[in-house]
Amino acid sequence: MKQLLEVQVKSEAIKDITNGYPLILKEAIRVPEVPMEQGSLMHLVDQHGGYIATGYYGEQNKGIGWILTRKERETIDQKFFAKKLKEAGQKREDFFASDDTTAFRVFNGEGDGIGGLTIDFFNGFYMVSWYSEGIYSFRELIYAALKEVFNVRGVYEKLRFNTNGQYIEKDDYVFGEKGEFPLIVLENGMHYAVDLNDGAMTGIFLDQRNVRKALRDRYSMDKTVLNTFSYTGAFSVAAALGGSAGTTSVDLAKRSLPKTIEQFAVNGIDYESQDIKVMNVFDYFSYAARHGLKFDVVVLDPPSFARTKKMTFSTAKDYPKLLKDALAITNDGGVIVASTNNASFNMKKFKTFIDKAFNETGKRYKVLEQHQLPEDFTVPNNFPEFNYLKVVFIQVMN
Structure with a gap:
């Protein structure tokens, strides 16, 4: 039997919850004196004991639980x-x-x-x-x-x-x-190899499905494509199937090499005709600049936070620099696919990073298209902060 506690919501937080905000923030409630067990059901009430919603207690990031129902008599079974x-x-x-x-x-x-x-x-x-x-x-x-x-x-x-x-x-x-x-x-006719029992990730990020399709269908034909932070090379596969002149996949993880080879292989693509580099992306930018390498399309999909022996990277503060590094090796008229899954800022803020990078390099740009979470990644109505994915296709104008 689940522990059931009556928990008072502070007056300033009631409106958000009644309007459909699903996350229960610690500062939104008066924590009961009785210790709450993980999974306890919370009857959320106002200061007069009036019912607001039922949620469960479970610590996750900045929240201490989630709303399950706003129907007082609904049983959680x-x-x-x-x-x-x-x-x-x-x-x-x-x-x-x-x-x-x-x-x-x-x-x-x-x-x-x-x-x-x-x-x-x-x-x-x-x-x-x-x-x-x-x-x-x-x-x-x-x-x-x-x-x-x-x-x-x-x-x-x-x-x-x-x-x-x-x-x-x-x-x-x-x-x-x-x-x-x-x-x-299968994803839009493309083949991908996945493993459901091999660590935190399966081999493909499903939230990028529409972005991969756009890359394949509209931006790859006869183009040279650089895929940074490439993981298992899913974007590279999409580009190759879209008729690219060649792909280069760069990721620091050693397992990215066999995983990327595998993704090419299940699509009947000769991996030896593609370039796969196991190295730090920022070192690759320097390498490419020294060797005069330039690309028609550059995909930037970094982790929100990463630390190596040499440096620490955070999309919240370092994305403009990442874009500037990419710009240095992108052909005029080329396209940068700028992506982030960092939920701490919205699309409007992300676009300021893009603007900053182009202004500081003296280049003009045009936004060709943008994406957020695909239709199967349903987000709560009226709360866009839960739509964490932000992808912008940017054309370099000069």
């Missing part, structure tokens, strides 16, 4: 989770029916009504990611609901949360068929 999953699946009927895309997000946390939980679909297999110990405490109910709602081939999970000050990040098989990895999935 298997039926509740099955209803949420069914509603999410109905929104994605076109994806389930697609012949050329077999990897997408089925359930996107707070956007689908349960913060701290995401579920991805990979050719019949489901990958469940848990972002707090609180939501993980509902694991049995949610898995029972998953089996009830979907035709499940097999399920894997990833734990990505703090426990007793230790960051937990593990992945594991849960139930159903065990996958044979790499598992080959």
